[in-house]
Amino acid sequence: MSLRTIYSTIFSLAVLSLIVLPGCGGDAEAPKKSNAAATSSGVENTSGLSDFQLENGIGPVTEKLTLGEIDLAKASKGEKAFNEKCASCHKLDEKYVGPAQRDVLTRRSPEYIVNMIMNPDEMGKKHPEAKKMLAEYMTQMPYQNVSMQEALDILEYFRSVNPKK
Ligand code: HEC
Numbered sequence: 001m002s003l004r005t006i007y008s009t010i011f012s013l014a015v016l017s018l019i020v021l022p023g024c025g026g027d028a029e030a031p032k033k034s035n036a037a038a039t040s041s042g043v044e045n046t047s048g049l050s051d052f053q054l055e056n057g058i059g060p061v062t063e064k065l066t067l068g069e070i071d072l073a074k075a076s077k078g079e080k081a082f083n084e085k086c087a088s089c090h091k092l093d094e095k096y097v098g099p100a101q102r103d104v105l106t107r108r109s110p111e112y113i114v115n116m117i118m119n120p121d122e123m124g125k126k127h128p129e130a131k132k133m134l135a136e137y138m139t140q141m142p143y144q145n146v147s148m149q150e151a152l153d154i155l156e157y158f159r160s161v162n163p164k165k
Contacts, residue, residue, distance in 0.1 A: 004097075047128055057108075057130075058122050059115030060148060067110060070159050078150075078157030085144045086154070092161060097139055105162045110155055117144070117151045 047054065052062070082090075082101075089097035104113060108129075116123050116130065120141040123130040134140060146154070 047126075049126065049128075053127070055109055056111035057113075057115030057119070058127055059119030061111045061114045061118075065110055065114070065152075067159070071156055072160065074153045074156040075160040076157075078153035078155065078160075081146070081150050082154050082157055085146065089139075089141070098137055098141060099133065101158060102161050103163060105158055106164060110159075113155055113158065114148075114151045116141070117146050117154060118148065119143075 045051070045054065049058065056064070086101075090099070090101045092102040093100055108116070112129075120130075120143055124134045124140050125131075
């Protein structure tokens with residue numbers, strides 16, 4: 001076991017205990033306030049998230065992005081940013097500290113990915129899919145100070161490496 005694995009395990013256990021302990025029961029009972037947005041069907045789902053948030057995550061992206069042809073210049077900037085800020089935890093093809101990313105667009109919507117990059121804490125606390133990942137990987141992805149532009153570049157990079165592009 002490497003030092004990094006030990007550290008990240010300790011860190012995740014600490015984070016998990018913060019999330020899980022107060023979350024026991026309390027969350028379900030507490031009436032959801034303003035973020036209990038009505039869904040498109042007009043019926044509130046049990047997660048307290050809107051249908052949009054369930055599919056696309058919680059964060060700065062609140063409507064569908066318009067994505068055209070893959071922009072290779074942006075993708076190459078995104079690759080650089082990925083190598084600087086993400087590769088310490090994510091590889092394209094293998095599980096590492098976090099999940100492999102080549103096929104991330106097969107699992108998640110583009111909007112979800114940008115929201116996850118820009119708002120990982122809230123995602124880990126409130127989004128059912130991110131919570132599942134957190135439980136599986138035992139590490140909370142940190143906020144990496146990524147701008148919207150940079151997040152979109154990284155998204156472009158993910159699009160360019162996706163097997164189903
Ligand atoms: C310290 C390690 C770490 C760093 C740095 C990190 N991540 Fe993560 N990331 C994780 C872990 C662990 C998860 C899964 C658990 C969670 O949701 O927190 C994750 C989850 C994700 C997900 C969701 C994957 C899915 O299938 O739902 C995306 C997308 C993602 N990371 C992208 C990035 C990008 C892009 C960067 C760089 C800007 C980055 N991450 C930096 C650890 C990290």
